[in-house]
Amino acid sequence: MGSDLTLEFEFRNKRFRDAEKGLRSFHHHLKASWDGSAKVLSQELRAFLDEIAQAMVLRHSGAWPGGTGSETLSKRSGKMLQSIVDSVVVNGQTFSTIRGTIGGSMIAGVQEFGATIKPKKAKYLTVPLPAALNSDGTPRKKSAREWDNTFVARSKAGNLIIFQRRGTQIVPLYVLKTSVTIPPRLGMRKTLDVGLPYFVEKSMDAIVRAVATAKGA
Structure with missing residues (x-):
């Protein structure tokens, strides 16, 4: 300077x-x-x-x-x-x-x-519903395949749902989505x-x- x-x-x-x-x-x-x-x-x-x-x-x-x-x-x-x-x-x-x-x-x-998440191999993503979650929101099972007595049906709203038969009850576990936007x-x-x-x-x-x-x- x-x-x-x-x-x-x-x-x-x-x-x-x-x-x-x-x-x-x-x-x-x-x-x-x-x-x-x-x-x-x-x-x-x-x-x-x-x-x-x-x-x-x-x-x-x-x-x-x-x-x-x-x-x-x-x-x-x-x-x-x-x-x-x-x-x-x-x-x-x-x-x-x-x-x-x-x-x-x-x-x-x-x-x-x-992000928008899409399935890599399967046709659908399995998004857990409350019945498939623990009280803290973590999944009760690693995948939908681990649940017994399940079947897929379309809800009244038009969504594909994985249900489980529990005696006389039918419990919704997962909704099937082709993609999920977060x-x-x-x-x-x-x-x-x-x-x-x-x-x-x-x-x-x-x-x-x-x-x-x-x-x-």
């Missing part, structure tokens, strides 16, 4: 006119404690992604079936939510190499982006976007404190 160059910047509603001197000083101390500052950034990124994962757990832990809405999912086995928590990874030792990822299982991806309801990307500015501000505050500590050491 030349001596005749004037830089101004605003941070937290305070305007700094002598930016050149301030930035030179900050750069000097940041460079002197680069590894420590990168470590702080890595820690803040890990904390941020862990918070996003926990936000997903809290949002989608309502009891089945009432917890399912336009932007929420009922908690069933809990495996999908745990896959999100377990997916958080932060790698890298410097500012240029630090990377953080968050994802989850294939089911989490489907719930995040939405809307996006997880909301991970939206939560990341909302939280990102707070992460940046919190990280910079932590880095500045780390640099100040290193300067005073």
